[in-house]
Amino acid sequence: MAKRIRFIRLEVENFAGLRERAVEYGDITRLTGKNGQGKTSIGTAPPWIFFGTDLFGKTYSPAPTNYEYDVVRARLTLDADGEEITFERDLDGGDTVYIIDGTPKSATKFKEAVAEMFTKEDFLSLYNPSFFFTQHWTKQREQIMKNTIPPVKSEVLGEMSRTSPDQKLKDIPLNPAATKLRELTKKATLDDLVEQHSGKNGLKTKLEKKHIADQSRTKTLKEQLDRLPDPVENPEELKSETTELAEKIQKINExxxxxxxxxxxxxxxxxxxxxxxxxxxxxxxxxxxxxxxxxxxxxxxxxxxxxxxxxxxxxxxxxxxxxxxxxxxxxxxxxxxxxxxxxxxxxxxDVSDLWNEMRELERKRDDIEDIIVAQKQRQALKAEVDAAKQSEVDTLASLKETIFILDAIKAYRAKEAELQAAKVQSLFTSLQIRLFNYVKTTGEHEPFFSIQMDGKDYSSLSVGEKIEAGLELTEVLFKQSDLIVPTFLDGIGEYTGKVVVYDQLITGRAVPDQELKIETEFAVR
Incomplete structure (x- = not known):
C-alpha cells in the first residue's frame, strides 16, 4: 500500500518576498503571473519547511532582502495517509523555530517526524522532477536501484548458459562456467571468491609466481641432467664388469x-x-x-x-x-x-708390471663406477625433473582453474548487469538508462549511471524536454518507492506534452503583465 501525502494548505509570511500569502491546494493548483510574483517561492516553501533547502536540496534562506521584517514563517498542513499534520518552520531573529501541530519541537524531533514520512531525496525527486538530475550519478544510481530487485542467481546462471532465444529458462542446461559458480556460491559469495582468487594475496598472484618458479626450477634441473653422461642401455652389465675387475685387482694385489x-x-x-x-x-x-x-x-x-x-x-x-x-x-x-x-x-x-696392471684395472673400475654413480644421479635428478614438471603442470592447472573462476565471475556479473539494466530500462518508455560501464583493461562492468532521451544527455535537453524526462522519471520513482506526494512543475509553459501524475499537481506558468493568481481544480471522485 503506497504512502500518500496530500497538501491541504500553505501559509507563508515574509517568505522570499511574499509578505503574506495562503494557498489552498486542490488536485491541480495553478500558479500564474509575471516573473518575480512568487510562483517558485510558493513551490519552494514545502522543501524549506521540511528540510531547510530549496527545490534542489541546497541550503536556503527565504529571508527578505528588500524590506524590514520581524519573522519569516512558512506553515504547511498536509494529509499523511488520512492523518492531518501541520509542519511549520520559522526564522525568528537569528533562531530557527520548529513547530508541529502548533507545538514547538527540537530540531531533532522535527527531523524525525519528517523522516517518518519520507527521505529528502525521495521527496524532492517526486516533488520536483528536476531535482533528481542535479544529484551526483552515484546518488542517482543508488536511488533508482534502491527498490529494484536484482536478478536471482538461478536466472543469471541460466542466461549465462543460454544458446538460443527460444529456450525456456528452466530448460537451459548450465555451461561449465555457470556450473562451477553454482557450486562455489553455495559456500561463498562472489565478492569472497574474487578476494580469494584475485585479491592482494589472492590465488591468481600466488599461482602466477609459483608457475614462474616451477618453470625456472624445471629448466635448472633439466640443464643439470643434460650435463650428466648419457644413460646406458644395461646398467647391470656395468655392475658385472666392476665385479670382474675387482676380482682381478684382488688377485694381482695378492x-x-x-x-x-x-x-x-x-x-x-x-x-x-x-x-x-x-x-x-x-x-x-x-x-x-x-x-x-x-x-x-x-x-x-x-x-x-x-x-x-x-x-x-x-x-x-x-x-x-x-x-x-x-x-x-x-x-x-x-x-x-x-x-x-x-x-x-x-x-x-719385480712387481712394477703388476702394479701397472693393477692401476690400469683400477682406473677402468673407477671409470665404470663413475658411470654407475652418474646413472644413479641421473635417476635421482630425472625423478626431480619429473616432479618439477608435474608441479609445473599442477600449478598451471590450478592457475587455469582460478582464471576460469574469475572469468566465470566476470561473465556472471556482465550478465547480471545486462539483466539488471534491462529490468530497469523496462520501467522507462523514452528515457535510456545506463547502469554500467565496460572497462576494457579489466574486462569488467563497473557501476555507472547516465540518462539520455532520444540519444541526448539531460543537460542538452530543452526546458520542455527536461520536464518530459522528469515526469517519466517521477512515474518510475512513484512505482518503485510506493510513495505519493504532490508534483510541482515550474515553467510549465515550456512543456506541450501530456502531464500525468499520481495525485496532486502544482504548476507554475509565467504570464506577462499578470499579478500572481492561484487557481485550484478538483477532480470528480
Whole structure:
C-alpha cells in the first residue's frame, strides 16, 4: 500500500518576498503571473519547511532582502495517509523555530517526524522532477536501484548458459562456467571468491609466481641432467664388469703382497748379512790385536824381571785368548756364509708390471663406477625433473582453474548487469538508462549511471524536454518507492506534452503583465 501525502494548505509570511500569502491546494493548483510574483517561492516553501533547502536540496534562506521584517514563517498542513499534520518552520531573529501541530519541537524531533514520512531525496525527486538530475550519478544510481530487485542467481546462471532465444529458462542446461559458480556460491559469495582468487594475496598472484618458479626450477634441473653422461642401455652389465675387475685387482694385489713378503724377507737377510760381515771384521780386528801383543819379560808396573813361570803363564793366557777369538771369528764367518747361501737362494721379485696392471684395472673400475654413480644421479635428478614438471603442470592447472573462476565471475556479473539494466530500462518508455560501464583493461562492468532521451544527455535537453524526462522519471520513482506526494512543475509553459501524475499537481506558468493568481481544480471522485 503506497504512502500518500496530500497538501491541504500553505501559509507563508515574509517568505522570499511574499509578505503574506495562503494557498489552498486542490488536485491541480495553478500558479500564474509575471516573473518575480512568487510562483517558485510558493513551490519552494514545502522543501524549506521540511528540510531547510530549496527545490534542489541546497541550503536556503527565504529571508527578505528588500524590506524590514520581524519573522519569516512558512506553515504547511498536509494529509499523511488520512492523518492531518501541520509542519511549520520559522526564522525568528537569528533562531530557527520548529513547530508541529502548533507545538514547538527540537530540531531533532522535527527531523524525525519528517523522516517518518519520507527521505529528502525521495521527496524532492517526486516533488520536483528536476531535482533528481542535479544529484551526483552515484546518488542517482543508488536511488533508482534502491527498490529494484536484482536478478536471482538461478536466472543469471541460466542466461549465462543460454544458446538460443527460444529456450525456456528452466530448460537451459548450465555451461561449465555457470556450473562451477553454482557450486562455489553455495559456500561463498562472489565478492569472497574474487578476494580469494584475485585479491592482494589472492590465488591468481600466488599461482602466477609459483608457475614462474616451477618453470625456472624445471629448466635448472633439466640443464643439470643434460650435463650428466648419457644413460646406458644395461646398467647391470656395468655392475658385472666392476665385479670382474675387482676380482682381478684382488688377485694381482695378492700376488704383489706375496712378492712383497719375499722381497721383505730378502731385504731382512741382506741387512743381517751386512751386520754379520761387520761382526766378522770386528772379531778379526780383536783377534789380530791379541795376536800382535808382545810378551814382556818384566812387570809393566814395577819393572822387575819376570821369572820363567810367569812368562809361561802370560804366554799361555795370550794363546787362550787367541783361541777364543779364533773360535768366535769362525762362528761368525759360518753365520755369514749361511746368510750368503740363504740370500743366494732368494731371487728379488719385480712387481712394477703388476702394479701397472693393477692401476690400469683400477682406473677402468673407477671409470665404470663413475658411470654407475652418474646413472644413479641421473635417476635421482630425472625423478626431480619429473616432479618439477608435474608441479609445473599442477600449478598451471590450478592457475587455469582460478582464471576460469574469475572469468566465470566476470561473465556472471556482465550478465547480471545486462539483466539488471534491462529490468530497469523496462520501467522507462523514452528515457535510456545506463547502469554500467565496460572497462576494457579489466574486462569488467563497473557501476555507472547516465540518462539520455532520444540519444541526448539531460543537460542538452530543452526546458520542455527536461520536464518530459522528469515526469517519466517521477512515474518510475512513484512505482518503485510506493510513495505519493504532490508534483510541482515550474515553467510549465515550456512543456506541450501530456502531464500525468499520481495525485496532486502544482504548476507554475509565467504570464506577462499578470499579478500572481492561484487557481485550484478538483477532480470528480
Amino acid at each position: 700376488q704383489i703382497e706375496a712378492a712383497n713378503e719375499i722381497n721383505q724377507r730378502r731385504n731382512a737377510v741382506n741387512s743381517a748379512l751386512a751386520a754379520a760381515q761387520k761382526q766378522v771384521e770386528s772379531a778379526k780386528d780383536r783377534y789380530m790385536k791379541v795376536f800382535n801383543e808382545s810378551i814382556e819379560d818384566s812387570c809393566p808396573a814395577c819393572k822387575r824381571p819376570l821369572d820363567e813361570d810367569a812368562v809361561k803363564a802370560v804366554t799361555e793366557s795370550k794363546e787362550k785368548r787367541k783361541e777364543e777369538l779364533r773360535k768366535e771369528h769362525a762362528d761368525l764367518v759360518k753365520n755369514r756364509k749361511e746368510l750368503e747361501a740363504e740370500l743366494a737362494g732368494m731371487e728379488e721379485v
